[in-house]
Amino acid sequence: MKKINWKNFKHAVIATDVVIFTVIDNELKVLLIKTNKGPFKGKWVLPGGLVNIKESVDNSAAKHLKNKTGLSNIYLEQLYSFGEVNRDPLGRVVSVSYFALAPNKEYQFKTTKEYDEIAWHSINEIKKLGYDHEDIIKLAIIRLKSKLEYTNIVYSLLPTEFTFTDLQKMYETILERKIDKRNFRKKILSLDIIKKTNKKTIGGANRPAHLYKFKNRKLEVVEII
Amino acid sequence: MKKINWKNFKHAVIATDVVIFTVIDNELKVLLIKTNKGPFKGKWVLPGGLVNIKESVDNSAAKHLKNKTGLSNIYLEQLYSFGEVNRDPLGRVVSVSYFALAPNKEYQFKTTKEYDEIAWHSINEIKKLGYDHEDIIKLAIIRLKSKLEYTNIVYSLLPTEFTFTDLQKMYETILERKIDKRNFRKKILSLDIIKKTNKKTIGGANRPAHLYKFKNRKLEVVEII
DNA sequence: CCAAAAGTGTTGCGGTTACACCCATGT
DNA sequence: ACATGGGTGTAACCGCAACACTTTTGG
CATH class of the missing domain: 1.10.10.10 (Winged helix-like DNA-binding domain superfamily/Winged helix DNA-binding domain)
Known part of the structure; x- marks a missing residue:
């Protein structure tokens, strides 16, 4: 993984974050990773990362989903873009958030150098997350509830x-x-x-x-x- | 207006585009400007522009709305982010689109060096626009119709x-x-x-x-x- | 035989739809 | 007086909500 020096960016950069839901034992869960670097070291955050200049934003979301969780071919749709100036303490990052839905299976999640824990969390037990990721999850829940009522x-x-x-x-x-x-x-x-x-x-x-x-x-x- | 050399950007940059609706004589209209520079010279496009590193994405949309049309304090909400790789021929630009609603009044629109025409267009009479702006407008119309049914x-x-x-x-x-x-x-x-x-x-x-x-x-x- | 979840109809209420005529004003 | 849009009530229908008992299996 190439190291990124955020200070070199003169312009806002774009990242994607994915809220992945599943339901286990009659509880709605979201998949989080525990970062071991950066300003939110030790905090749980949503899987995600920067958008490469040669990939579409949709592809970036699917790629980060795949890389960090091994999941692919699951439902994925764009949620909302979060663009407050200070949402990332290291630089100007606009996050295009996505939400994904996965059936409940025994997934083999991977870990990388950036995080060594990845786990499902009940939405009722979510503590303080890094970045504005709690806001993103709240919005994703609203969207999920709403889509449940008017789609299949x-x-x-x-x-x-x-x-x-x-x-x-x-x-x-x-x-x-x-x-x-x-x-x-x-x-x-x-x-x-x-x-x-x-x-x-x-x-x-x-x-x-x-x-x-x-x-x-x-x-x-x-x-x- | 400072000249921007797009080729200098190594990363995707972020722009905002605003779909401004009004209803005149029982027709739904959208406000478009005619660019006089760039790859879409002579084409009608949505008002919009780059996001400055020191402003939020929401502010950028409101600012471009104000600068290019003089409109402020009207309804404005984020619509969707368009992130295909080749949507802008000059570089990698991700557009966070917004939609705005304005009552029908006699607005005094401004023109600048970048465009010398700005006008309401009936959504039924929209021809080929620059960029993917037709897609953005289509999505905005769907959102507008839908919000009309379940909000005030x-x-x-x-x-x-x-x-x-x-x-x-x-x-x-x-x-x-x-x-x-x-x-x-x-x-x-x-x-x-x-x-x-x-x-x-x-x-x-x-x-x-x-x-x-x-x-x-x-x-x-x-x-x- | 008992526990546990599967499966099955009817009724009442409330909201939506369909529908037609008189009213107030300006010319 | 006439043309134009403003303003009003009722009846039929349909979808939604409320509600309880029988069936099938394993232990």
């Missing part, structure tokens, strides 16, 4: 096959409210966005549940809730 | 006092559909966001209309339509 984006948090209860719990966790089971099933089925497979869950100490799949695993605008 | 943002396109018909026409123009007059009045009144003044329109060859004011001239989230 939830598919990107679920595995390919899931039960109706999995789906409902996802909404309940993120929207932080209970939803009536019968009304929920009625609504989702009427939207014609998922289809029943001929498989069922096995091994539970109770009645097996049908497994469903999304008909389209790409973003669609649908009034879900 | 329309206040920023109207004068302080307006008739119910003015208000309804604003919606009909931007959303591009007819709205039932009685249902519209019922809905707006039930939201309790405007109040009747004791004035009426004068001089029309017909029954005078009551004038209304917004109770709050700041952004609120309300299900309007």
Whole structure:
């Protein structure tokens, strides 16, 4: 990794930061890394980094996501650009933030020289983060909640096959409210966005549940809730 | 104006571009300037410019808005950041775009060395613009339509006092559909966001209309339509 | 047989839509 | 008197919310 002397920059530089969400045990989590250098040494921050002059900003976000977490091919969309003058104590950095959604799996996260810890954090247990990254996460949560209500984006948090209860719990966790089971099933089925497979869950100490799949695993605008 | 040699930049630089909307004669218009230099000489483009290292990105947008159009204190919000590598033929420029809303008035626009024409353009009559500014405008229109439906943002396109018909026409123009007059009045009144003044329109060859004011001239989230 | 989660319909309410005529003013 | 836009109420419909019991499996 080439060392960067920020003081050499006469102009604002551009970075990308990615808020990566997943849901584990009915809790919304965000992926953070613990920096071991710079003014926020020892603090948890969002994965991200500078935008190379030869890559698009979107590519930069995808690249940093991949490099720091190993994740790729997950849902990624631009969130907002943070451009306050003093948001980075080392220089003028404008951050184009992104938010990403990952299904809950056993990921093998990498560490590098810049950080030696990387972990999921419950959004309720986030302490003081470096930079303005708490603001970024807050905004990302608002965006996520909102998109959940008017798109099928939830598919990107679920595995390919899931039960109706999995789906409902996802909404309940993120929207932080209970939803009536019968009304929920009625609504989702009427939207014609998922289809029943001929498989069922096995091994539970109770009645097996049908497994469903999304008909389209790409973003669609649908009034879900 | 200091001359900028783009080739000197080793890193991407940041610019802001502003999509300024108004409604004139039941048409949605956007304010464009005609550049007289650079690769898009003679083309219409959005007002905007580079972000200074000592100003926030938000300030930069407000400043360029003011400098190039004389407009200030109007509604302004960040839209999206455009970061493709080749969007500016002279160098690597990432544009943080904004959209602004102005009531229809007789503005005295300024011209500078960089452009000698500045004018409102109907969004239906926009030809080939410089840069990716058509994309920016398209996105801004989507955002505007959407915000019109779930906020009181329309206040920023109207004068302080307006008739119910003015208000309804604003919606009909931007959303591009007819709205039932009685249902519209019922809905707006039930939201309790405007109040009747004791004035009426004068001089029309017909029954005078009551004038209304917004109770709050700041952004609120309300299900309007 | 018991525990645990899956699965299934009906009713009432409230908000949205559709729809047509009289009113106040200027010419 | 007539042309023009201002201003008003009601009924049907539809989507949403509230609500409880039976089924299927494993232990």
